[in-house]
Amino acid sequence: MNYTKDKILEILNLPLNDLIFRAQTVHRKSFKNADVQLASLVSIKTGSCPEDCKYCPQSAHFNVDIKKEKLMEFSDLKKAANLAKKNGADRFCMGAAWKKLNDGPQLNSVLEMVKEVKSLGLEACVTLGSISLAQAKKLKKAGLDAYNHNIDTSPDFYKKIISTRTFEERLETIKNVSDAGISVCCGGIIGMGETWEDRAKMLEVLVNLKPKPESVPLNALVPVRGTPLENLPSVNPLEMVRMVATTRILLPKTRVRLSAGRKKFSNETQLLCLLAGANSIFYGDSLLTTENNEMDEDKKLISEFSKKDSLKTSNSRL
Numbered sequence: 001m002n003y004t005k006d007k008i009l010e011i012l013n014l015p016l017n018d019l020i021f022r023a024q025t026v027h028r029k030s031f032k033n034a035d036v037q038l039a040s041l042v043s044i045k046t047g048s049c050p051e052d053c054k055y056c057p058q059s060a061h062f063n064v065d066i067k068k069e070k071l072m073e074f075s076d077l078k079k080a081a082n083l084a085k086k087n088g089a090d091r092f093c094m095g096a097a098w099k100k101l102n103d104g105p106q107l108n109s110v111l112e113m114v115k116e117v118k119s120l121g122l123e124a125c126v127t128l129g130s131i132s133l134a135q136a137k138k139l140k141k142a143g144l145d146a147y148n149h150n151i152d153t154s155p156d157f158y159k160k161i162i163s164t165r166t167f168e169e170r171l172e173t174i175k176n177v178s179d180a181g182i183s184v185c186c187g188g189i190i191g192m193g194e195t196w197e198d199r200a201k202m203l204e205v206l207v208n209l210k211p212k213p214e215s216v217p218l219n220a221l222v223p224v225r226g227t228p229l230e231n232l233p234s235v236n237p238l239e240m241v242r243m244v245a246t247t248r249i250l251l252p253k254t255r256v257r258l259s260a261g262r263k264k265f266s267n268e269t270q271l272l273c274l275l276a277g278a279n280s281i282f283y284g285d286s287l288l289t290t291e292n293n294e295m296d297e298d299k300k301l302i303s304e305f306s307k308k309d310s311l312k313t314s315n316s317r318l
């Protein structure tokens, strides 16, 4: 199916019951289980990033109250990965506030970290800024499963959000990643002041990636004090539901991950997102620098969504 921006806008704009019905139908064909992938996230290098992404607390261009950290020690990484495993995570994602990955000690440390995560039987994902094809090949050899590199928004709106790199540079890294045989994890953010047309254009780029992204993280802006977007209003939860459902329809086999901003959503909103085709969440007490939902709450939510015999634990006895 050839999805154009206008066709995507039509889907985004369907009556909600039709939209969710279509997304559910597609979802059930591709995913036989109602499983929800749990992806844990750890920041292996925090803050002082030379890029000026207006949404990001880690940019050195803004005055944000975060604890800046050098590259994490291997022993700490090991502890974090083991803890994620113990807590039931399926995937372990390591994020670094770098513009690009440097060869030498930086790359070598990350390669060791990837090997460690793989040795625990976890899927390994990293997000390190721009990388070359040669670097991607080394990461693949170390066992890396996926590389997260978001396009964030539409090509046009991108220029209003980031001035230190281009949309095309983003696509180059994504190509290097897939040419090396690593799965592409690529998504974006809603709530930065973009229009529905921008959202449709972002989805148009994602659906036309070759190969298609293995996973799409959908973030709702977390407006962090000190960033230029600090005063933007919260995302309307049903707008996220529409984005999830449309992504599911466009990319039937892709993991759609409910990402940043979930803390502001009610349990019912999150369940609606799962019904609309989301099948992964970031799992763990924190994201990179901001808070995430409690793990116990997430476990309850997921069992509410997919367990059998739910009525037996409700207040009214059968």
Ligand code: SAM
Binding pocket: 055, 056, 057, 058, 095, 096, 097, 098, 099, 127, 128, 129, 148, 149, 150, 152, 187, 188, 189, 219, 220, 221, 222, 223, 224, 260, 261, 288
């Ligand atoms: N520096 C690397 C990069 O930009 O690819 C990796 C880390 S970066 C923090 C990963 C992604 O987190 C961004 O592309 C963006 O989509 C998301 N993100 C960062 N800050 C956010 C915020 N305040 N609200 C929502 N999503 C955010």
Ligand code: DTB
Binding pocket: 041, 057, 058, 093, 095, 127, 148, 150, 187, 188, 217, 218, 219, 222, 259, 260, 287, 288, 289, 290, 291
């Ligand atoms: C993605 O799309 N969202 C995650 C992950 N990929 C690396 C990051 C969210 C960061 C939210 C802001 C923070 O905690 O710093």
Ligand code: SF4
Binding pocket: 049, 050, 051, 052, 053, 056, 057, 058, 059, 060, 096, 097, 098, 099, 129
């Ligand atoms: Fe740096 Fe990534 Fe944050 Fe942009 S999103 S400022 S590249 S850490």
